[in-house]
Amino acid sequence: MAKILSKGEFTTLTLTDDSTVTKTAIDEGAEKLAKEIDFLKLNKSKFHYNFLPHVFSYEVKEKHAYYSIPYLSGPLLRDYIYSEPDFLLCEQSLEKTIANLDSLHRQPGTIEAAAFSRKYYFERLRGRWEKLKNELSDTQLQKSFSVEGISSSDVRSVFSLIAKGTTLLIDGKEINFSIEHLASSLASFQKTFEFPQTSIRLIHGDPHAGNILLHDDEAFFLDPNGFMDGGDVAYDFGKLLVSFDWHDLSMMSMLESANIEVVSNGLRVTNNKVYKDDFIKERHVALRRKIMELLTEKVVPLYADDPLLLQRIKLLLYVHQFSFAPTLIKEKPETALHILLNAISDYSTFTEGGRFSLT
Ligand SMILES: Nc1ncnc2c1ncn2[C@@H]1O[C@H](COP(=O)(O)OP(=O)(O)O)[C@@H](O)[C@H]1O
Ligand SMILES: [Mg+2]
Missing domain, CATH: 3.30.200.20 (Phosphorylase Kinase; domain 1)
Structure with a gap:
């Protein structure tokens, strides 16, 4: 069988x-x-x-x-980094993963950099959200609900409301958000998204920690996205970073569920980003720090004519989340909503101090 x-x-x-x-x-x-x-x-x-x-x-x-x-017998990187007691071994698995991505990235790609940027950083995201924005919501949201156990139709309604534009009060911080705000904010990073052709390489396309399997001293890459013409190397590293953000924590039920209240001018979100376990919290912070260190030391120097590479990778952390959150609504409604709320609150912090804050 x-x-x-x-x-x-x-x-x-x-x-x-x-x-x-x-x-x-x-x-x-x-x-x-x-x-x-x-x-x-x-x-x-x-x-x-x-x-x-x-x-x-x-x-x-x-x-x-x-x-x-x-x-391939062995754990997924996603599970290993939280279950392996020895942090040094976790760091080694990250080093291996980044070294393997780097080997793949040695091959040049053929797609034009500007075309890749337009399609995957702007048009795809916009297309997915435009559908939600134009949707007539048929569900009436309850006054107050938990993200835990939420139905996909309720999540669709929340996404649609957020796409059209609403005020979010997330753990006390007020953010005015709409898909238009997001699009114009991202457009303001135009220089970061204009990268040289030398950064177009063979990419995996989806190297999140659930697609990396540790077996026989090797970090195997499963489930490639099939970019036969190559793509931006930052695209891959952005996906890896997403795994070490709230995405996987939510996928693995390592966070408390946020609560949402419908208030007169929008939504109030409380209990967001609350870890179930302090060990996980510390690991999460340490792993993210390690990834940023590895990227800075081992990757950035390889792309001398792409001085905004690291900045783009950090931005892609949000672009990826905004882009795929809508695709998770049907199958993983809780995760979709968690990712969106965290992406909105973290992106607004990221852009604060700049001209294009979402708040
Ligand atoms: N060769 C393999 N050996 C062991 N487990 C595997 C293998 N390929 C896939 N898996 C398991 O199946 C899961 C889903 O595989 P994947 O190719 O990522 O499919 P999906 O497109 O559904 O994400 C992986 O996360 C892994 O747990
Ligand atoms: Mg997969």
């Missing part, structure tokens, strides 16, 4: 015998899986990276695709 390892809306991963994992996708998922197959097959055969799994077999049809790779 095949054992199911993981199941999403369109993809299922099964352990078919003790040594093979088969990833199957249906409907919309098939197209993405086909790109994943192309990426893994081409790059593994061309460059022989130890950290990419070898594809044993695959098939792609219009609404159905699958591929098989070796089963």
